[in-house]
Amino acid sequence: MFTGIIEEVGTVALTVIRMGGREISISAPRLFPSMRAGDSLAVNGACLTVTRKQAPATLFFDVSGETLARTLLGDLNVGDRVNLEPALTLEKPVGGHLVSGHIDGIATLVLITPSGDMAEMTFQAPASLCEGMIEKGSVAIDGISLTIAALKEVTFTVAVIPHTLRQTTLFSKKAGDRFNLETDMIGKYIKRFLAGKKTKTTVDIDRGFLAEHGFLTP
Numbered sequence: 595m596f597t598g599i600i601e602e603v604g605t606v607a608l609t610v611i612r613m614g615g616r617e618i619s620i621s622a623p624r625l626f627p628s629m630r631a632g633d634s635l636a637v638n639g640a641c642l643t644v645t646r647k648q649a650p651a652t653l654f655f656d657v658s659g660e661t662l663a664r665t666l667l668g669d670l671n672v673g674d675r676v677n678l679e680p681a682l683t684l685e686k687p688v689g690g691h692l693v694s695g696h697i698d699g700i701a702t703l704v705l706i707t708p709s710g711d712m713a714e715m716t717f718q719a720p721a722s723l724c725e726g727m728i729e730k731g732s733v734a735i736d737g738i739s740l741t742i743a744a745l746k747e748v749t750f751t752v753a754v755i756p757h758t759l760r761q762t763t764l765f766s767k768k769a770g771d772r773f774n775l776e777t778d779m780i781g782k783y784i785k786r787f788l789a790g791k792k793t794k795t796t797v798d799i800d801r802g803f804l805a806e807h808g809f810l811t812p
Contacts, residue, residue, distance in 0.1 A: 595681060595692060595695070596679050596680075596682055596692075596695055597679070597682055597686070597687075597689055597690040597692070597739060598679070598691055598737060598738055598740075599689045600677045600737060600761055600762045601624070601625060601678060601679050601680060602622055602623075603675050603676065603762065604622040604625075604637075604676050605620065605621045605673065605674070605675055606618065606621075606670050606671065606672055606675075607620060607672065608672060609670055609671065612656070615659050615662060616656075616657045616662060616668065617654060617655065618637075618642075618657055619653065619655070620652070621653075622652075622653055623651040625653075625678060626650070626652075626653065629644050629653055630647075632644065633680065634680070634681040635653070635678060635680055635681070636678065636693070636695045636737045637655065637667065637677070637678060637737070638665070638667065638677050638736040638773075639677070639697060639734050639736050639774040639776055640661060640665045640667055640697055640774055641681075641694070641695025642655040642656075643656070664697050666772055666773070675763050675766070677736050677737045677762050678737075679737055690732070691778065692779050692780075693776060693779070694779055695776075697776055698775055698782075699720055699775050700773065700774065701717040701718065701735060701772070701775040702719075702770065702771070702772050702773075703715060703717055703767055703769055703770065703771045703773065704717065704749065704770075705769060706767075709753075712753060712754060712755055712756060712759075713753075713764075714743065714752070714753050714754070715754055715767075716744075716749055716750070716751045717735065717749065717750055717775075718748055718749050719748065719749070721747055723777055724747060724748055724749070726778065726781040726782055727745055727750055727777055727778070727781065728742065728745065728778075729743070729744065730742065730743075732778050733750065733752070733775070734776040734777075735752070735764075735773045735774075735775060736774050738764065740754065
C-alpha cells in the first residue's frame with residue numbers, strides 16, 4: 595500500500611530481458627540505505643519487490659510478464675527517470691490517498707495549460723476507468739497522487755502545484771506521453787459492488803403506489 599507522495603525520482607540504470615519478464619535496476623541514492631531485499635517499492639505507480647541491492651545506490655527488481663503487459667514499465671530505457679515511493683507504514687502520514695500499486699490502465703496526456711508556476715494537465719483514459727472517478731476525487735498518475743479538477747466521459751484534468759512538478763517526473767512531460775493510471779480504490783469497490791447486485795429494481799413512488807400499500811385512504 596502506498597500514498598502517492600513521491601519520495602525520490604530515480605534513474606533507470608539497466609533493463610535486461612529475462613524469460614517471461616524483465617529485470618530492471620534503478621539508481622536511488624536517497625532511498626537506497628533504507629531499502630532491503632523483499633521490500634516493496636512503487637516504480638511509476640507499479641508495486642515492485644526489491645530483489646537485491648548493489649552499492650553505491652542501485653536497486654534491482656524482477657518484473658513479470660503480467661506486469662509488463664498491464665503497465666508501461668516495459669517501455670523504460672536506461673537513463674529514464676522514474677517516480678519512487680516506499681510502502682506505507684503505520685508511522686507514515688497519508689499525505690495523498692490510498693494507492694494499491696496495481697495499475698488499472700494507461701492514460702495519455704493530451705493538453706498542458708500553464709498557470710503561473712502551476713500547470714493544468716488533461717489526460718485521456720478509457721471510459722470504463724473515468725466512470726470510477728469523481729471531481730475533487732483522487733487519481734494516481736505514474737504513482738503521483740493528484741486531485742481531479744474536471745471530469746468528462748474519457749478525459750480528466752488535474753491541477754499540479756509547483757512542488758509536485760519539481761519533485762516528480764511531471765516537469766519534463768509533454769502532450770502525447772503515456773502514464774500508468776490507478777483510479778481511487780474506494781470508487782473501484784463501490785463500482786464492483788453495484789455491478790454485482792443481482793436485483794436492480796426501480797419503483798416509482800406515486801399516489802397510486804402509496805394507496806396500494808395502505809399509506810393513503812381511497
